[in-house]
Every structure is written in structure tokens, then in C-alpha cells.
Amino acid sequence: MKTVFSVLTVVAGIVVIWYLACVPMNIKGVLDQAQRAGEKVVPDTANARRDAAALGLVAKNTFAINRVWSVDRPRLPAPHQVVTELWQTTVMKKVTSKRSLIYHAHVTLSATLLGFALGTGLGILLSVGIVHSRVMDMSVMPWAIVSQTIPIIALAPMIIVVLYSIGVQGLLPKAIIAAYLSFFPVVVGMVKGLRSPDQMQLDLMRTYGASGGQLFWKLRLPSSMPYLFASLKIGIAASLVGAIVGELPTGAVAGLGARLLAGSYYGQTVQIWSALFAAAILAGLLVALLGLVERTLLGRMGVKS
Amino acid sequence: MKTTSQVDSVPNAAQPVIEARALNLVFGSGATSVQALKDINLTIDKGDFVSFIGPSGCGKTTFLRCIAALETPTGGSLTVNGMTPEEARKQRAYGYVFQAAGLYPWRTISKNIKLPLEIMGYSKAEQDRRVAEVLELVELSGFGGKFPWQLSGGMQQRASIARALAFDADLLLMDEPFGALDEIVRDHLNEQLLKLWARTNKTIGFVTHSIPEAVYLSTKIVVMSPRPGRIHEIIDSPLPKERPLDIRDSAEFIEIAHRVREGLRAGHGHD
Numbered sequence: 001m002k003t004v005f006s007v008l009t010v011v012a013g014i015v016v017i018w019y020l021a022c023v024p025m026n027i028k029g030v031l032d033q034a035q036r037a038g039e040k041v042v043p044d045t046a047n048a049r050r051d052a053a054a055l056g057l058v059a060k061n062t063f064a065i066n067r068v069w070s071v072d073r074p075r076l077p078a079p080h081q082v083v084t085e086l087w088q089t090t091v092m093k094k095v096t097s098k099r100s101l102i103y104h105a106h107v108t109l110s111a112t113l114l115g116f117a118l119g120t121g122l123g124i125l126l127s128v129g130i131v132h133s134r135v136m137d138m139s140v141m142p143w144a145i146v147s148q149t150i151p152i153i154a155l156a157p158m159i160i161v162v163l164y165s166i167g168v169q170g171l172l173p174k175a176i177i178a179a180y181l182s183f184f185p186v187v188v189g190m191v192k193g194l195r196s197p198d199q200m201q202l203d204l205m206r207t208y209g210a211s212g213g214q215l216f217w218k219l220r221l222p223s224s225m226p227y228l229f230a231s232l233k234i235g236i237a238a239s240l241v242g243a244i245v246g247e248l249p250t251g252a253v254a255g256l257g258a259r260l261l262a263g264s265y266y267g268q269t270v271q272i273w274s275a276l277f278a279a280a281i282l283a284g285l286l287v288a289l290l291g292l293v294e295r296t297l298l299g300r301m302g303v304k305s
Numbered sequence: 306m307k308t309t310s311q312v313d314s315v316p317n318a319a320q321p322v323i324e325a326r327a328l329n330l331v332f333g334s335g336a337t338s339v340q341a342l343k344d345i346n347l348t349i350d351k352g353d354f355v356s357f358i359g360p361s362g363c364g365k366t367t368f369l370r371c372i373a374a375l376e377t378p379t380g381g382s383l384t385v386n387g388m389t390p391e392e393a394r395k396q397r398a399y400g401y402v403f404q405a406a407g408l409y410p411w412r413t414i415s416k417n418i419k420l421p422l423e424i425m426g427y428s429k430a431e432q433d434r435r436v437a438e439v440l441e442l443v444e445l446s447g448f449g450g451k452f453p454w455q456l457s458g459g460m461q462q463r464a465s466i467a468r469a470l471a472f473d474a475d476l477l478l479m480d481e482p483f484g485a486l487d488e489i490v491r492d493h494l495n496e497q498l499l500k501l502w503a504r505t506n507k508t509i510g511f512v513t514h515s516i517p518e519a520v521y522l523s524t525k526i527v528v529m530s531p532r533p534g535r536i537h538e539i540i541d542s543p544l545p546k547e548r549p550l551d552i553r554d555s556a557e558f559i560e561i562a563h564r565v566r567e568g569l570r571a572g573h574g575h576d
Contacts, residue, residue: 200403203375207401208421209394218420222411301411302452 018079019069024054025076026068031057033071034064077270085274098254101278107255109282111171111243115178116236122179123186123235124228130187131194131220132212141191148184152177152242157249174255178242182235189231193224225301229294236286244279256282320387322476322508323349323372329380330367340533341367342378347527347536351475354502354509356519357527358565359572364534365512365527369478372510373401385476397425399476400469404484406461408453408468415440415449418468425472439467442501459490463497470505477509484514492550495521499548516569520544520562521553528565530572537572540564 028049035041042060043049049057058065069078077085086101093100126144129136156177163173197219205215247257256279263272328345331338342364349355357365370376371383374390385393393399400421408417415436422432440446443463453461462482469477483491495518502509513519519526526540542561544552552558 200405200407201409204401204403204407205424206375207373207394207399208424209397210424214424218424219409222409225411302413302454 015079018076022068022074022076022078023058023065026071026074027054027057027061027064029071029073029075030064030067031061034061034067039063073267074269077273081270082273082277085270086277089274090278101256101259101274104254104256104259104275105278105282108240108243108247108257108279111174111246111255112178112236112240112282112286114171114175115180115242116182116239118175119179119182119235119239120186120232123183123231124190126183126187127190127194128216130191141187144184144187147180152181152245153248155180156242156245160246160250173250174243174246177246178239181238181242185231185234185238186228189227189234190224193227194220196223196227222301225298229290229298232294233287233290236290237283240279240283240286321348321350322353322386323347323510324384325368325371325381326383327381328368328371328378328383330364330371330376330378331380342371343533343535345381345536347539349508349510349525351508352506353525354511354523355525355527356511356513356523357529358513358516358519359529359534359537359569360531362531362534363529363572364531365529366480367534368529369480369510369512372476373399373478397472397474399478400472400474402462402466402469402477402479402482404481406453406458406465408461408464410453412452413449414445414451414453414456414464417453417464418449418471421468421472427472435471439470442470442504443467444497457490459486459494462486462494466498466501470501475507477507479509479511481512481514483518491515491518496550498522503546516562516565517553520558520565521548521550526561526565528568528572530569538568540568 031041031049032046035044035046041049041064043052068074069080071077074081089099089101093102095102095106097103126136126140130140131137159177159180160169160173163169163176194216201219201223202215205219210218244255244257244260247255248261256275259275259278260272263269263275325345325347328342329340330342331340333339345364345368357368359365367376371378372385372390374394383390386396386398388396388398408414409420412420418436418439419432422435427435436449437446440449443466445460445463445467448456448460448464453464456464466477466479466482483494486494498509499522501507509522511519511522520542524542524546526542527536528538528540529535530537540561544557544561
């Protein structure tokens with residue numbers, strides 16, 4: 001109960017700050033509109049207003065304050081505008097409609113999940129190699145780290161262009177970008193996890209004359225599970241970011257990234273914000289789902305939670 | 306009292322379980338090298354309960370690890386059942402109990418005991434039979450389905466002993482198995498270990514810091530001294546095989562304990 005209260009307090013605080021921020025952000029637009037409608041505004045030219053401080057404009061034109069939360073194309077949409085847009089583009093639209101956020105989320109989610117599966121698989125394979133081979137440890141790990149220092153926004157168009165030139169398009173290029181972001185936390189976490197058994201546990205397996213395979217399946221892999229899930233939670237969120245970024249450079253027509261892009265072309269800030277929220281909610285659901293799988297699996301493995 | 310000797314206590318034709326001759330082990334090389342074991346000569350016969358006692362750095366654990374082929378000696382010879390330690394391991398000659406129970410937290414007690422059996426390829430039915438048998442032996446019947454964290458420290462250590470017993474090794478190597486437990490639990494486990502030893506007729510190599518523990522349990526006490534790790538004295542215990550806890554108040558017991566203490570003090574004087 002106490003936690004619920006604390007969480008609600010923080011949420012309420014954020015909403016209040018958001019509403020307050022709408023005032024200086026949107027005041028110029030509101031005043032321009034008011035002037036066009038023939039109302040008296042201080043100062044009375046758009047040029048003068050452009051250079052004026054936002055808070056000063058608010059002080060001089062208090063009559064306009066209550067309009068900043070219902071602007072048609074606001075710089076910063078008010079929370080209720082975003083919620084209304086979310087409601088209308090999810091519940092009120094058929095999921096097959098091109099304007100349904102659920103449809104767009106589904107497109108992005110497919111690429112996210114495929115990319116996540118590819119990235120996790122690659123990450124686990126690499127970590128197994130790194131743990132078992134010193135050569136791989138020395139040679140692969142630096143490249144894995146370097147790969148993550150390149151901004152994905154620079155790399156994504158190249159990946160898409162290169163794949164397009166060899167005839168691959170659609171879901172796969174986006175999934176590969178998602179995989180590119182999600183394999184790294186899995187590699188780092190699994191290397192740590194596979195190396196987590198202490199010397200005594202390794203010695204114990206040696207006294208049984210365990211083979212390398214037995215050592216891996218019976219000791220290293222089970223030991224690494226808590227690390228794997230921590231990595232997967234980071235990985236799936238990174239995957240979603242990758243899928244969205246993958247939709248930007250192609251001018252894709254479907255997906256949350258496409259919604260973001262279209263929104264920014266046409267100045268539809270409400271649409272941008274609702275797409276952002278859809279992405280955030282989606283990421284939250286995916287991470288929560290992984291948490292559920294983690295609790296079930298580790299619970300069955302007898303790990304105290 | 307018998308005098309100390311490094312001669313086999315039973316000079317019969319039976320093959321010794323462990324035989325170390327001029328065993329040396331040096332860690333590292335050059336200026337930073339450490340002589341962990343120096344000229345170790347020791348014979349352990351079948352059915353012996355041998356304790357290794359000495360201060361930190363005297364090489365008692367290292368010697369046990371050599372027997373288990375976890376360390377490789379740099380000189381001399383060491384045989385286990387007449388074979389090299391590596392070969393003996395492949396023959397499943399020994400079970401090893403570490404200071405910490407080291408049970409896998411994701412396996413139940415039964416599954417933990419099955420671990421060596423799975424690795425060694427016993428059949429499912431045989432695994433179940435043996436688990437039930439050793440659980441009974443360490444008085445943990447009924448706890449097989451529990452996870453390690455649900456058991457006390459003493460019970461966990463008993464489970465780890467059961468795990469070492471499960472595959473019928475004749476030799477049990479124990480590295481300070483009760484070192485982390487409190488006195489009362491330790492007394493109880495010592496008593497149980499003696500019973501188990503009497504029932505199974507195993508040979509036991511036992512590393513400890515505790516003089517009363519060493520005297521209470523052993524037929525042979527190996528007093529070691531540090532830097533370099535070597536055997537200072539080997540004391541054969543005249544105590545009978547049947548040992549109630551109050552034997553520790555007998556004059557004989559106190560006499561041996563005194564000799565061990567004297568030996569430890571003299572050994573320490575060397576450095």
C-alpha cells in the first residue's frame with residue numbers, strides 16, 4: 001500500500017511538472033493564434049515576441065494561460081492530449097487500420113523479438129566461446145566493445161542499404177539492427193555468469209573427473225542464469241530501440257519509428273508523443289514479461305527470491 | 306606410549322592406500338617461488354583415520370590436494386592405491402569434502418548427491434538407491450527434497466559428506482570439513498563421522514586446526530610445520546576404535562593431546 005502511494009506521488013509530481021512546462025513552451029503559439037483572431041496581445045508583433053522570454057510573455061498575457069493545454073499543434077502537448085490520442089489510436093481504431101498504434105506497435109514488436117532472439121543467441125554463443133577460449137577472449141571482446149561505441153543512428157542506414165543491395169529487406173534489416181544492440185549486454189552478462197563458479201566448485205567437478213561438457217551443463221550454465229536474465233532485460237529494451245531506429249532511415253510506412261518520423265514531418269507532436277509512450281509501454285511490458293519468466297524459472301531452480 | 310615413527314604401522318603385504326616418498330612441491334619459480342611441501346614421507350593403510358594438523362601454511366591442505374590430483378607435486382613419488390593420483394581419480398578412488406559444503410543452490414539435496422553419480426554415468430535406479438542409502442548414513446533421510454538454503458550449516462555439511470560417499474570411494478579426503486561450524490554441531494558431527502567410519506571401513510584423510518578434533522578422530526596424527534611445509538612428527542594413537550565423547554576426559558586422551566601440542570610448538574620453533 002505504501003509503495004503504491006509512493007509511486008502515485010512520483011507520477012503525480014511528473015504530471016504536474018509536465019502541465020507547468022506546457023505554459024512557457026506553448027505560450028508563443030497561443031499568442032500568435034490569439035493575435036490572428038484579433039485579440040490584443042503584448043507585445044503586439046510576432047517578431048518582438050520571438051525574442052521575448054517565455055515566462056515574461058506569460059506574465060504579460062495571463063488571459064492566454066488556460067489555452068496552452070489545448071493547442072492543436074503544441075510544442076509540448078499536455079498529458080491529457082497524449083492520453084486522448086493514445087486512446088483513439090488504440091482502443092477506438094481497428095487493429096488493421098494504418099492509423100492504429102497497435103498495428104504499428106505490432107510491426108515494431110516483430111522486428112524487436114526477431115532481433116532479440118538473434119542477439120541473444122549470438123551473445124550466448126560468443127560468451128561460451130570467450131569463456132572457453134583464450135584466443136576468443138582476446139580477439140572478440142575488444143570488437144564487441146568497439147561495436148557499441150559506434151552510434152547506431154550512423155550505422156543503421158548503412159546496414160539497411162547494404163542489405164537492400166543484396167536483396168534483403170522488410171523485417172530482417174530492422175531485426176539485425178535490433179540484434180546489434182541487444183547482443184552486447186548478453187555477452188557481457190553471460191561471460192560474467194559463466195565465470196561465476198568459484199574455485200572450490202570447479203575443483204569439486206574435477207575430483208569427479210567431469211568432462212568439459214559436463215562442467216558446462218551442470219555447473220557453468222546453471223550458475224549463469226541470474227546473470228543471463230539481468231542481461232536479457234537490458235537486451236530486450238535495447239532491441240526495441242534498435243527496431244525503432246531501423247525504421248527511421250528507410251522512411252518506413254509502418255512501425256512506431258515510422259509514426260515518429262511522420263509525426264515530425266507534419267509537426268504532429270501529439271502523434272510523436274503518443275508513439276513514444278507506446279514504445280515505452282511496450283518496453284515495460286517486455287521487461288515485466290522477462291521478469292515473470294525469470295521468477296518462474298529461478299524459483300523452480302530453488303533460488304530464494 | 307608408542308614412539309613416533311615413519312615406518313608403516315602394519316608391516317604386512319597389504320598395499321598401502323597412500324604412499325608418499327620424498328614428496329616435494331614448489332609453487333612458482335625463481336625468487337618468488339614457495340616451497341609448499343618438503344620431503345614428505347607418509348604411508349596410509351586401509352582403514353586408517355589420519356589427521357593432518359598444523360598452523361596455516363604448513364601444507365596440510367596442499368598435501369590433501371596432491372592426493373586428489375588437484376595439485377601436481379614437483380618431486381618425489383605419490384601413489385594412491387598403487388596408482389598415480391590422476392589414475393586413481395579415474396577409478397573413483399576418493400571422495401573429497403571441502404571446508405564449505407559447496408552444494409549447488411539450484412539443486413535439491415537429493416539432486417546434489419546425484420551430481421557425481423550423473424557425471425559418472427550411474428543408472429537412474431542406481432542413483433535413487435544410492436541417494437537413499439547415503440542420506441540414511443548421514444541421518445538426513447526425509448530432507449532429500451529440500452534445497453540447501455533450507456538446511457542448517459551442519460546439515461549442509463552432512464549432505465556434502467553424503468555426496469562424497471555416494472559413489473563408493475574407499476578413500477575419503479576431508480579438508481577442514483567442520484571448520485566453519487560451532488563447537489556443539491562439530492562435536493555431534495565428529496561422533497557421527499566416527500560411527501560412519503566404523504560402519505563403512507573407509508580410509509579417511511582429515512585436515513584440521515583443532516587438536517581435540519584430531520586426537521578424538523584419528524588413528525594416526527600427522528603434525529606438520531610451516532615454511533617449508535613438512536612433517537614434524539607422526540603420532541599413532543593408542544585409543545580404541547570405539548570412542549564415546551567422554552573419552553576426551555581420559556588421561557590417555559589428554560596425554561596424546563599434550564604430545565600433539567608439544568609437537569606443534571616445536572615445529573613452529575623452526576622458523
